[in-house]
Amino acid sequence: MQQRRPLLPLTTGTVFLLPAAVFVFFFIVLPFFWIAVVSFSNRTLTGRTARDPDWVGLQNYLSLFDPSSFMQRGEFGHSLLVTGQFVLFSALLGQAVLGLLLALLFYRRKGWVRESVTTLAIVAWIMPDVVVAFAWFAFLDWQGGTLNQLAAVLGLVKLDWLIDYPLLSIVIFNIWRGTAFSMLLFSSALGSIPPSHLETAEVAGANLWQKLRDIVLPLIKTHIATDLILITLWSFNTFTPFLLTGGGPSFRSDLVSIFTYRTAFRFFRFGEGAAVGMIMMLINLVFALVYLALLRRERRTT
Amino acid sequence: MARVCRRAGRLVPESGMSLRQIFGRVLFYALATVAASFFALPLLWLLGAPFNPLAVLSVHIPENPSLQNFEAVFRNTFAMRALFQNSIIQGVGGMLLVTLAAAMAAYALSRSSIPGTTTITYGLVLFSSIVTGTAAMVPIFLLVFRLGLIDTHLGVILVFTGGLLPAAIFIMKDFVDSIPRSYEESALVAGASSWRIFSDIALPIIRPGMMVVAVWAFVNIWGSFLIPFILLRSSTKMPASVAIYSFYSEAGTPIITLTAAYSLLYTLPVLILYLFVNWRYGFRFFGGIKS
Numbered sequence A: 001m002q003q004r005r006p007l008l009p010l011t012t013g014t015v016f017l018l019p020a021a022v023f024v025f026f027f028i029v030l031p032f033f034w035i036a037v038v039s040f041s042n043r044t045l046t047g048r049t050a051r052d053p054d055w056v057g058l059q060n061y062l063s064l065f066d067p068s069s070f071m072q073r074g075e076f077g078h079s080l081l082v083t084g085q086f087v088l089f090s091a092l093l094g095q096a097v098l099g100l101l102l103a104l105l106f107y108r109r110k111g112w113v114r115e116s117v118t119t120l121a122i123v124a125w126i127m128p129d130v131v132v133a134f135a136w137f138a139f140l141d142w143q144g145g146t147l148n149q150l151a152a153v154l155g156l157v158k159l160d161w162l163i164d165y166p167l168l169s170i171v172i173f174n175i176w177r178g179t180a181f182s183m184l185l186f187s188s189a190l191g192s193i194p195p196s197h198l199e200t201a202e203v204a205g206a207n208l209w210q211k212l213r214d215i216v217l218p219l220i221k222t223h224i225a226t227d228l229i230l231i232t233l234w235s236f237n238t239f240t241p242f243l244l245t246g247g248g249p250s251f252r253s254d255l256v257s258i259f260t261y262r263t264a265f266r267f268f269r270f271g272e273g274a275a276v277g278m279i280m281m282l283i284n285l286v287f288a289l290v291y292l293a294l295l296r297r298e299r300r301t302t
Numbered sequence B: 001m002a003r004v005c006r007r008a009g010r011l012v013p014e015s016g017m018s019l020r021q022i023f024g025r026v027l028f029y030a031l032a033t034v035a036a037s038f039f040a041l042p043l044l045w046l047l048g049a050p051f052n053p054l055a056v057l058s059v060h061i062p063e064n065p066s067l068q069n070f071e072a073v074f075r076n077t078f079a080m081r082a083l084f085q086n087s088i089i090q091g092v093g094g095m096l097l098v099t100l101a102a103a104m105a106a107y108a109l110s111r112s113s114i115p116g117t118t119t120i121t122y123g124l125v126l127f128s129s130i131v132t133g134t135a136a137m138v139p140i141f142l143l144v145f146r147l148g149l150i151d152t153h154l155g156v157i158l159v160f161t162g163g164l165l166p167a168a169i170f171i172m173k174d175f176v177d178s179i180p181r182s183y184e185e186s187a188l189v190a191g192a193s194s195w196r197i198f199s200d201i202a203l204p205i206i207r208p209g210m211m212v213v214a215v216w217a218f219v220n221i222w223g224s225f226l227i228p229f230i231l232l233r234s235s236t237k238m239p240a241s242v243a244i245y246s247f248y249s250e251a252g253t254p255i256i257t258l259t260a261a262y263s264l265l266y267t268l269p270v271l272i273l274y275l276f277v278n279w280r281y282g283f284r285f286f287g288g289i290k291s
Helices: A010-039 A059-064 A076-105 A112-126 A129-139 A146-153 A166-191 A195-203 A208-219 A221-237 A241-245 A256-266 A270-301 B002-011 B015-051 B068-075 B077-111 B117-130 B137-146 B153-178 B182-189 B194-205 B207-223 B226-231 B240-249 B256-281 B283-287
Strands: none
Touching: A010 A270, A010 B077, A010 B117, A010 B137, A010 B153, A010 B194, A059 A270, A076 A166, A076 A221, A076 A256, A076 B015, A112 A166, A112 B015, A112 B256, A129 A146, A129 A166, A129 A241, A129 B015, A129 B240, A129 B256, A146 B015, A166 A221, A166 A241, A166 B015, A195 A208, A208 A221, A221 A270, A241 A256, A256 A270, A256 B137, A256 B226, A270 B117, A270 B137, B015 B068, B015 B256, B068 B077, B068 B256, B077 B117, B077 B153, B077 B194, B077 B207, B077 B240, B077 B256, B117 B153, B137 B153, B137 B226, B153 B207, B153 B226, B182 B194, B194 B207, B207 B256, B226 B240, B240 B256
C-alpha cells in the first residue's frame, strides 16, 4: 500500500478521537473491569453493603455453581440450560435455516412476492421490542388470540401458549423476530455466486440438493459462519423474551439475561448479578474473538 | 393452464418438464404464502385493534372503525409525555452525541497518523459485542448511580451514547475511508486548519454517512427498553417503551385497544425512518449492525 501523508497531525487526531474515547472508556471499558470487581464483593442496593461492600472472594461464583441446587428451577444451571436450548433452536436452527431457505426460495427472482415477504420479515425485525412483545402477547392469548382463533377454524385444539409452552413460545417468537438478518445476509451472499457455476452443474445433471451441497454452501461458508456467530451473540444477550413471559411460569423460560435482571434488580444482590454478567461476558468474548478472526480473514481475501 | 404449458413447452420440449415447472411454480407460491403468513399474522391484531372501539383480543375488521382510541390516548398526559417528550429527548440527545462523536472519531481514525487504527477499530467492535446491555446491567447501573444520574435523561443518553458509539464509528469509518482525500489535500496545501478542513470540507461529504448513523442511533434508542427500565424511576421521565410495558404488564391495565393505538403511534417513526433510509440509501447500511 502506498504511504500517504496524513491529513491530521497526531495531536489533532487525538483531540478528534477524544470525545468518543471518553464515552467508550466510561460506558464500555470501565464496566468490563468494574463488573469483575463487583462480582467478588457482596454489594447490595441498600444497607451497609451498598456503601461499604465486603470482599467475598469467589463466594458469588461458588453459590452460582453450587452443585446441590445448580440445576434446580430458578438457579443458574437451569437458566444456562434454558438459554442453550433457546439459542440452539431459535437462532442456529430457526433463524439461520429459515433465513437460508427464504434466500434460496427467492434466489434470482424479482417481483412483488419477493418484495412482500422480505418487507414483512424486515418489519418484524425493526419494530420496537415492547411493541412486538405486546403484539405477540395478543397473538398467543388463549381466549381470543389470532393463533387460537386460527386453530379453532382449522379444528385444532386451543393452546395456552405462554403458560403451557413458554420456552417454545419465545423460541418461535425469536425466529419470527430475527430471521430477516439471516435472510438478507444469505441473499447477498447468494447474489455473489457466479451463475456460471450453477449452470455448469446443471449441465452435468446435478439435482437441487447436490447443487446446494456441492456448490452453494461451500461458496458462502464464510457468510454462514458470520451469520451463526452474530445471531448466537444476539440471541444469547436478548432481553426481549422478558417482555413476553418474564422468565416464567415457574422459570421455564428463564434466560440468563432474565436471571441477571432478577438477581440484581429484584433481589438487589449486585455481587451475584455481576458474577452472572461476568460469565455472560466471557461467553460473549469467545464468540466475538471467533467473529473477529473471521472478519479479518475476509478483509484480507477481498 | 394451457398457456403456462405452452410457454414452458417452448423452453423445454419434453412435456414432463413443463409439468415439473408448474409444480415448481405452485410450490413457490405456496411456500411464499406460508412465509408471508408467518411474518404477518402476529401483527394482524395490532393493525386492526387501534381502530376498533371494542376492546377485544380477537382479530376482525372493526364494524364501526373509529379514531376514539387515538383520542383517548392523546388525552392521557402520562402517555403523551412519555412519547412526545421523554422518548424524543432521549432519542434525539443520544443521536446527536453518537453522530458527532462518531464522525470525529472516524475521521481521526481514517485520516490521522495515529498508529494502529485498524486495531483500535476492531478492538472497539470486540469490546462492544462483549459488553452488552444485558451482561453489563449491574456495572452500568452502579456507574450511573455513582455519577448521580439515576432517574435523569442525561444518564440514559450517556449510556446509550457509549454503547452505540463503537458500531457507529465502525459504520462511519467505512464511509470516510471510501471518500477521496483530494479535496482535503488541496485545502491543506492552501493552508486551512485541521478543524476548518473537517467542518467545511469533510463534514459535507460524509453527511450521508452521518444521516445513516443518526437514523440508526435514533431508532435504536427509541426502541430500547432495558436501559431506561433500570435507570429511570419516576413516571414523568419514562420513555414510551417503558410506558407501554407498564400498560400491558401491570394490574389495572387500561383498555387494551388503547395500548394498541399507542403502540402504533410509537412504531410509526421507526417505520417512516426505515422507509426513508431504504429509499435514500438502500437497506444495506441500515441493516449492517443492529445492537
